[in-house]
Amino acid sequence: MRNIGIIGAGQAGLQLGFGLLEKGYTVTVYSDRTPEQLFNARLAATTYLFGRAYQYEQELGLDFWKGPGEYARGGDLDVCAAPGQRALRVQGRILHPGKALDLRAKYSRWLAEFERRGGTVVVRDVDVDALEALVPGHDLVVVTTGRNSFTRLFERDAERSVHTQPQRHLTAMIVSGMKPLHETPYPALKFILAAGHGEYFSMPYFDRIRGPLNCILLEAIPGQGLDRFGGVNTAREALERMQQVLRDFSPWVAERLEGAAIVDESSWLTGAFTPTVRKPVGRLPSGRAVMGMGDVVMLNDPIAGQGLNSASKQAHAMTRAILEHGDQPFTPDWMEQTFEHFWRTEGQFITAFTNMLLQPPPPHVLRYLGAASAVSTLADTFFDNFGEPQRFWPWIASPTETEARIQQASAA
């Protein structure tokens, strides 16, 4: 059987590993951390896993976490034209269940499970030299982490990379004692769009230790009113600023955070990065080729919650592509075609959707949201398509087609 090496023990790498193991492949995952180190790491992201990606995990028998608390059944969006003023309100159902699970719990458990199912785990910090040395021992090496300058192996795709600097300053936190969202009859993702300032997201979350809680992601446009977390050093300070942000921008949500607390010092983050698309074939100094997957080739801002979902979809597509390739050599051409297929069918829409949300909504999108505040099928489509952003296309790009959808749904 073919022998695949995977660098990185995250969503993309481990999901691919499990998919190949299941088909009898020999798979080695190189992780720079033990399960305990992965578990005890600082919070790195809080993404919600939407229906299809969540389904992929379940099919692989990888959903080990019980408890209804982490599921959302819908979304609740406030569009605010000015701080403290809600111009628009959209509530809709999310039809396919997903979940927001603490990734530290997931990856640590998965790494142990990977070994249990017969995979090989090498705990070692692989750098470019080490990568050179291990490539000849595998039929294919897939790089899923941007650590140790691995991103430099993959050329930036100038045509597909829209941005040259971070579009948001990010703050995320895991919060206990947050009051339920009373505005929806079901557990929901809460979105607030503060025009000109950025976005707030909160959602039911499954904490690695405490189980069902909530997490918050704040996306601040640099230099604007939400961008207040510079110099924050403690969880308490971060929470206080978040409370103040909400009092200023969404007083109707602020009271949910009264009496709440960030669960511990490792469960909040601030950061920023430049969304970048890269070429999928990585070239080592020797000329050997490795394939990129996940964030290393498609790094999107978390505003649309696509990162984890994209990694899962890439892993799913890659598993199929590897299996279908049988015993043929994994050439750079194959790598390119495999990624191009994913880009054409999914990647471009994931990226375009994310970039659309990073910009002020154009009039026809605002018009859609306005209509969605009254017509539930439009609202359901808006929220449910976060898990399938390709479904927004081609119509969302065209004011006429969007208007036709609105008319059709309103008449129904």
Add this chain to the structure above:
Amino acid sequence: MRNIGIIGAGQAGLQLGFGLLEKGYTVTVYSDRTPEQLFNARLAATTYLFGRAYQYEQELGLDFWKGPGEYARGGDLDVCAAPGQRALRVQGRILHPGKALDLRAKYSRWLAEFERRGGTVVVRDVDVDALEALVPGHDLVVVTTGRNSFTRLFERDAERSVHTQPQRHLTAMIVSGMKPLHETPYPALKFILAAGHGEYFSMPYFDRIRGPLNCILLEAIPGQGLDRFGGVNTAREALERMQQVLRDFSPWVAERLEGAAIVDESSWLTGAFTPTVRKPVGRLPSGRAVMGMGDVVMLNDPIAGQGLNSASKQAHAMTRAILEHGDQPFTPDWMEQTFEHFWRTEGQFITAFTNMLLQPPPPHVLRYLGAASAVSTLADTFFDNFGEPQRFWPWIASPTETEARIQQASAA
């Protein structure tokens, strides 16, 4: 509704708390640690929760951990007359499923869940002075922890306490990469009785981070051949000594540990304590009374795996007793009667069974085990009764009655 205070966030305290919350009681749990601190604590015990106690948890909706790995379906006992020589082998089924879950994962998650269900959690290190101050605010205060000299509040019961010093030196560890027990057709608890030296137990275990693994408990008679863990300071050293012990005493089991590792430095322990039964009414310096429950009143050696099961059964009995007591005052008399009822129906057998295993087996018990190696109903009874030790009585105390059981089962 009545207002109950519980000191200690372990099996006894939290299970009682959930049972009372469910009936609408106002319950406060005082924990000296946050969920994160409970989770990250050093390993303190590795007990298997047998059928009935496990059932109590499930009834309260408290089994949040998925995965078949932690269940045992039977037991496999070697009786060794001399090191390396197996005199007897008993294999039997455990009819009621139970599990060995990492208690750090359990208590941390439960404490968060307790708050979620409407209980009050006070994270505070309560000492005797603090206890004095909080007793008047509750209708009843139950003390479930022996920390901060709380054991001194509860008079040692000289009649029921058989021992005045530790009977075993204990070593426990959580191990990854341990090979499956090939000797049974189902996941099993493995027991080795090394006559004159002590006992070895290994079992499927659910690790707080990695999920299904194995744990080992070694019970060394002080000064004898298994008592080799004095001065051990690291996980690696502890594992090496365990491997050597097995090579010397049970070479047929030793190979299971080749290539294994203790999961991390916080997941092994050595220790010793004196089994003690105490009076259930604790007297504060002011004369106020508190009620003891769990290890603080019945501290047994872990040889029979009773500690956690006993705590669960006590919590179950206490919940019922409190509910049945309605609005009447919780007097010292009531406390005494409540504990006496438990002692009469369960506690005395839990303690007697544990103490029986701490002694060399008398001839009629060895005879029973010898017969059980051939007659499966006798073997099943032996293993299944670990969860219900009262079922060993009165017959196990009488050579004649034990012989009658053997004859009856052998004839069937």
